[in-house]
Structures are given as C-alpha cells and as structure tokens.
Amino acid sequence: MSAPxxxxxxxxxxxxxxxxxxxxxxxxxxxEIVTLIGPNGSGxxxxxxxxxxxxxxxxxxxxxxxxxxxxxxxxxWHVEDTLPITVRRFLTLRGAKSKADLERALEEVGAAHxxxxxxxxxxxxxxxxxxxxxALLRDPDLLVLDEPMAAVDVTGRAELYRLIRLIxxxxxxxxxxxxxxxxxxxxxxxxxxxxNRHVCCSGTxxxxxxxxxxxxxxxxRLGRELAVYTHHHDHDHDLHGRALEQGxxxxxxQGDGPGDV
Amino acid sequence: MSDFMLRAALxxxxxxxxxxxxxxxxxxxxxxxxxxxxxxxxxxxxxxxFLLGVEPxxxxxxxxxxxxxxxxxxxxxxxxxxxxxxxxxxxxxxxxLGLIVIAFQxxxxxxxxxxxxxxxxxxxxxxxxxxxxxxxxxLGVLALIWRPILLATLSPELAQVEGVRVRxxxxxxxxxxxxxxxxxxxxxxxxxxxxxxxxxxxxxRQLARTPEQMAALAALFAALAAIxxxxxxxxxxxxxxxxxxxxxxxxxxxxxxxxxxxxR
Numbered sequence: 001m002s003a004p005x006x007x008x009x010x011x012x013x014x015x016x017x018x019x020x021x022x023x024x025x026x027x028x029x030x031x032e033i034v035t036l037i038g039p040n041g042s043g044x045x046x047x048x049x050x051x052x053x054x055x056x057x058x059x060x061x062x063x064x065x066x067x068x069x070x071x072x073x074x075x076x077w078h079v080e081d082t083l084p085i086t087v088r089r090f091l092t093l094r095g096a097k098s099k100a101d102l103e104r105a106l107e108e109v110g111a112a113h114x115x116x117x118x119x120x121x122x123x124x125x126x127x128x129x130x131x132x133x134x135a136l137l138r139d140p141d142l143l144v145l146d147e148p149m150a151a152v153d154v155t156g157r158a159e160l161y162r163l164i165r166l167i168x169x170x171x172x173x174x175x176x177x178x179x180x181x182x183x184x185x186x187x188x189x190x191x192x193x194x195x196n197r198h199v200c201c202s203g204t205x206x207x208x209x210x211x212x213x214x215x216x217x218x219x220x221r222l223g224r225e226l227a228v229y230t231h232h233h234d235h236d237h238d239l240h241g242r243a244l245e246q247g248x249x250x251x252x253x254q255g256d257g258p259g260d261v
Numbered sequence: 262m263s264d265f266m267l268r269a270a271l272x273x274x275x276x277x278x279x280x281x282x283x284x285x286x287x288x289x290x291x292x293x294x295x296x297x298x299x300x301x302x303x304x305x306x307x308x309x310x311f312l313l314g315v316e317p318x319x320x321x322x323x324x325x326x327x328x329x330x331x332x333x334x335x336x337x338x339x340x341x342x343x344x345x346x347x348x349x350x351x352x353x354x355x356x357x358l359g360l361i362v363i364a365f366q367x368x369x370x371x372x373x374x375x376x377x378x379x380x381x382x383x384x385x386x387x388x389x390x391x392x393x394x395x396x397x398x399x400l401g402v403l404a405l406i407w408r409p410i411l412l413a414t415l416s417p418e419l420a421q422v423e424g425v426r427v428r429x430x431x432x433x434x435x436x437x438x439x440x441x442x443x444x445x446x447x448x449x450x451x452x453x454x455x456x457x458x459x460x461x462x463x464x465x466r467q468l469a470r471t472p473e474q475m476a477a478l479a480a481l482f483a484a485l486a487a488i489x490x491x492x493x494x495x496x497x498x499x500x501x502x503x504x505x506x507x508x509x510x511x512x513x514x515x516x517x518x519x520x521x522x523x524x525r
Binding site: 052053054070072074077079080082083084085086089090093094118119131134138144 | 288289408409411412414415416418419421422423425466469470471472474475
C-alpha cells in the first residue's frame, strides 16, 4: 500500500478539561474514501479541522504527504445578501485560471447551469456542487468534505455521494468525508470510522453497521431501520444513476430554489 | 470656482475613490461599528497628536491601530463578551479619554467642531497631497488583498485552507480603515466618517451584481455626494460633513426606490 496522503497519530484535542477527541488514529491512502460518522459532539469536526491544519492538536501529530493539495468543502455556507457575487466570480477568486477550466469544473459536478446565478440563489444541493467545483479547480490530491449534506434533502444526498465516488474513480484522489447518514454513504465509501470522542470501531461500512459499538451508539432500533433503509435506498439510487446518465445533466434534489432554471 | 472650493471638490473625489471599495468591504464584513469605533478613537489621536506635537493624522492612525489590536486581542482572549460590547467599550472609552486629553489643552477647544463635522475651508494643499498620496497606497494595498479578503468574507475556513492569512489581512483592513478616517477627517469630520463608508456602498448594493461593480458604483455615488454636498454647503453655508452625508442619503433613497424596477 502506498504512503498515506494524510495521517493523524494519537491525536487529542481539548477545549476544556475533557478531551473532545481522544487519541485518534486515522490515515487516508491515495484513492481511498474514508467516512467519519458519529453523533453530535463526537469530535468529527474537530478531527477535520486538525486534518486541515486549522487547529493544532493538544497531543499527537498530523502528517501530510509532501506537497499535498487539499480541496476543502466547508460545512457552513451562508452567503449574506450584502455581497453581490455570482458563481462565476466566486470560482475565479483565487480559483479558476481560465474560462474553460471553470466551465469544465462546473460540468464535472453537474452545476453548469448555475454559472451566472448569484450565490444567494443556489439551493442547498447546488451550493454543495459549486463548492465541490471550487475544490476540484485546485486539482486536489485529497478532498475533505465536512458534513456536506447539511442543507440537502435525502434524494439529493444520494446523488451527491455518488458524485463524490465518481470523482474519486475518475481522478484517483483520496476523500475524507464527515457524514451523519451511514445508510446513504455506505455504498460509496471504502472505510468508515465510527467516532465518539475516540474511535469506537472502524472498517468496511457493512462491518461497522453490524458492530456492537455502532449499535450501542445509534441504538439497535435505529441501527436496524438504517439497515433496512439501506437496501431500499440502493434500489432507488440505481434508478437515479441511470436517469442521470441518460439526461447528461444532474437534476438537483432541491427543485424549489429560486435559482433553478 | 474658488480655490478652496476646487480643493474641497478634489479632496471629495479622492476620498470617494477610497470609500467605494473600502466601504463595500465594511458593508460585507459588518464592520460599521468598528468604523464608528475608529472615528471615536480619532479624537484621542488628535488630542495626543497635539499633546506630543505630531501631525493629528498620525495620531489618528496610531489610535486606530491600537483599536484594531485591542479588538483582536480581546476577541482572542474569549473575554466572554460579544464583539459589539467590546467595540462599545473601546469606542466610548477612547472618546472619553480623547475629550479629557483635549480638555487639558486650551487652544484646541475652538477647533473641536470642525474636527467633528468637517470644514471645507480647512482643506489645504497639504491635505490634498495626503489624500492622493495616501489614497494611492490604500488602493494599492486593497488591490493586493481584494481577492483573498473576498474569499475570507465568504468563508474564513475555506480561505485559510487555501493559504490566506486571514488574521493578518483583517488587521491590514483595519489599518486601511484607520487611514481613511484620518484622511477624511477635515472634509467630513470624524463623527460622520463611517456614513461615508456605508451609505454609498449601501446604495450601490441595490444595483450591483458583482463585488467590483458594487465597489465602483459606491465610489461614483460617494463622488456625487461629495460634489453635491459641497455645493449645498457653499450655497447655504452648511457644515460640509452633514451636507455630504445628506446628499449620499438622497442617492441611497433613489437607488432603493429604483431597484424594484431594475431587479426581479
């Protein structure tokens, strides 16, 4: 196996006396999709911030491959009405070098139609795609997405997770993903780390779903329902996939945004 | 046109070119109250300048820098206070200190009103040189930080991951604002200088579709307000600062009324 793009070694992060993250190990190999799941307050965002270098861990070390380029899709994204800015202008702020680059990146994420929309008019799914396009313009070795689905509905989420996997397949970049919905992401992820301040369990999505610690964290009832839903969802998702390829353009899950054409 | 009127108009246009882009950033980044704090602290700068025998503009720059450093310092210490509370403490603390420093100096009292509200008769050739010389520096620095600071306004985390030194750029922006407060003091007066940053930018927002359009339109509106206000000031013997701000208000009202027809 090749050297990891990024590794966290016994990382501990404290905000008060109690550690928010306690001795977490994590390594992402090139081309690998790693998903962090866990309840609120389990330290997912702290780990991502440490991985990005936005936060220095109190103990342990974060190591990145030399010259690593990270494409980051942040969690919070609320564009104030005071700032008039279109998608095109946003992507040229220290981003796209040429018009062709810009259009190709938007095409790749299925958001070519919003190129001249004000950022404020984008739906939740469209904003995620635009942020993803921005990350891709950096030609990243590693994509980091912090709860990318917060403002996206369930159908849109499935499409976006699939898009993230397709990007990985095409570009061979590593992906670090923070997610609430293991049931939606499991078909598109290689490895799952289940967190609750420490790593409860990790492995393939299937093994984590069946793991006693995962079931204890999310409750056996929820765990079972998610498992049932997974099956149901896979079917739904395949249909979507086919529709996507025929249409040549990804329909957005959130059709009610004022910017939708 | 009389000499002093020409000088005042040139000063107004020079300032307008600065407050267009800078004022847009103030609107985007919610820095209006910080602008007010700079303006309040300017009186302390003037007082200290006279006390130490240095140019009042340099005093204003120094107190402005102190305000910016105190604000970031207090915010970073997590003083359990919100930003506007900290700014309130800084603004009124520095204003009161300034008034006390000035109260100790008899000969300054006469000039206080012109510092507060501006005085076109006071604009001389040296001030013009300061406005255009300083203005070129301010615009040059703004051009350098424009894209990174726009990105940091949209998402500080994204900017930081992409290599923008967000804290440093914030400090630079605060310094530029202090510089513009110092430059605008004679024409507008420190009490109203924030409105010259905000009102033209707010009017421009009604019509702009890109950040650069907004900055350029704000500069245009500020220039129109300066010329209109100065004319009114001359005609009716009004203090120049309030006259310019009222002219800007008229433009804002016009842009707001026109917008529904132009957009959506």
